Amino acid sequence: xxxxxxxxxxxxxxxxxxxxxxxxxxxxxxxxLYPLFTPELLQVMRRTIPADxxxxxxxxxxxxxxxxx
Amino acid sequence: xxxxxxxxxxIKETVERAYAAIATGGGETVARRHYGDQELAExxxxxxxxxxxVGDPVRYAxxxxxxxxxxxxxxxxxxxxxxxxxxxxxGRAIGLDVLEEMCERGRGHAAQxxxxxxxxxxxxxxxxxxxxxxxxxxxISNGVLNLSARKSRALAELFxxxxxxxxxxxADLTVEGELPPEVAGDxxxxxx
Numbered sequence: 122x123x124x125x126x127x128x129x130x131x132x133x134x135x136x137x138x139x140x141x142x143x144x145x146x147x148x149x150x151x152x153x154l155y156p157l158f159t160p161e162l163l164q165v166m167r168r169t170i171p172a173d174x175x176x177x178x179x180x181x182x183x184x185x186x187x188x189x190x
Numbered sequence: 191x192x193x194x195x196x197x198x199x200x201i202k203e204t205v206e207r208a209y210a211a212i213a214t215g216g217g218e219t220v221a222r223r224h225y226g227d228q229e230l231a232e233x234x235x236x237x238x239x240x241x242x243x244v245g246d247p248v249r250y251a252x253x254x255x256x257x258x259x260x261x262x263x264x265x266x267x268x269x270x271x272x273x274x275x276x277x278x279x280x281g282r283a284i285g286l287d288v289l290e291e292m293c294e295r296g297r298g299h300a301a302q303x304x305x306x307x308x309x310x311x312x313x314x315x316x317x318x319x320x321x322x323x324x325x326x327x328x329x330i331s332n333g334v335l336n337l338s339a340r341k342s343r344a345l346a347e348l349f350x351x352x353x354x355x356x357x358x359x360x361a362d363l364t365v366e367g368e369l370p371p372e373v374a375g376d377x378x379x380x381x382x
Contacts, residue, residue: 134345169370
C-alpha cells in the first residue's frame, strides 16, 4: 500500500490530522531478518527486483492520526 | 464480488498459517533495529525473540499513565508490554491477536515482565475488534495493518473502538510503485 493510499484510507475512515513520518528504507536484506519471508521468496525478490532497488523495496513509516472529538 | 471475498479469505488464511508456522520471531537483530537499549531492558527475552514489527510505535505514541491502550496484532507482546509500562497499573494494556498461541505467548511474557495485572491479550481479528465502542484511548500496531485483506474495514474498527479524541500510532510498511508480479503474487509475500 502506498503512503498516500494509507493516508487516504485513514481520512475516509474519519481520522483527522494524519501524520506520516519516521521513514526508513526496508530492503531485501532487512526482509531476510524475518522468518515470514521464506528463502524462496527472498530468492525471487533478489532475481526480479532491480539491483539498485534491492535496498529500498518498501519504506517503514510511523502513521499517527486522531479521532475527532 | 464472490471472487473478491474468496481472495480475501485466501489472504487471511495464508497470513494466519504463516504466522502459526513460525517457530520464532525476528529475534534480537530485528528488535535492535527498532528499539533502544532502555526499551529492550524493559521486556523479557522471550518478547524480544518474538519481535516481528517494523518500527517502535510506543516511542511515538506519547502514552500517559492511566490510559487504555490497544495493541492490534500483538504477537509475542513486546509493544503491549512497553505500552503497559507507560500506562501503568491505573491504565490498561490490551493485546489483540488472531492466533491464540500468540496470545498465550503474550500472556507469558507479560507475566515475566510483571505487568500482567493490567495487561490482557484477546484473541480476535482487527476487522472485528472484540471491544465496545469508544473504549480505547490509544491504539497502536506494528507491521500489522498491511496483513489485512480488508484494511478499510480494520481502520473503521479502530475508529469505532477509539474514544473521541483518541489516537492511533502505527508502524507499517508502504510500497511506492509496483512490485514484480512474481513477488506480489507469492503467497508468502502476503504475510511478510
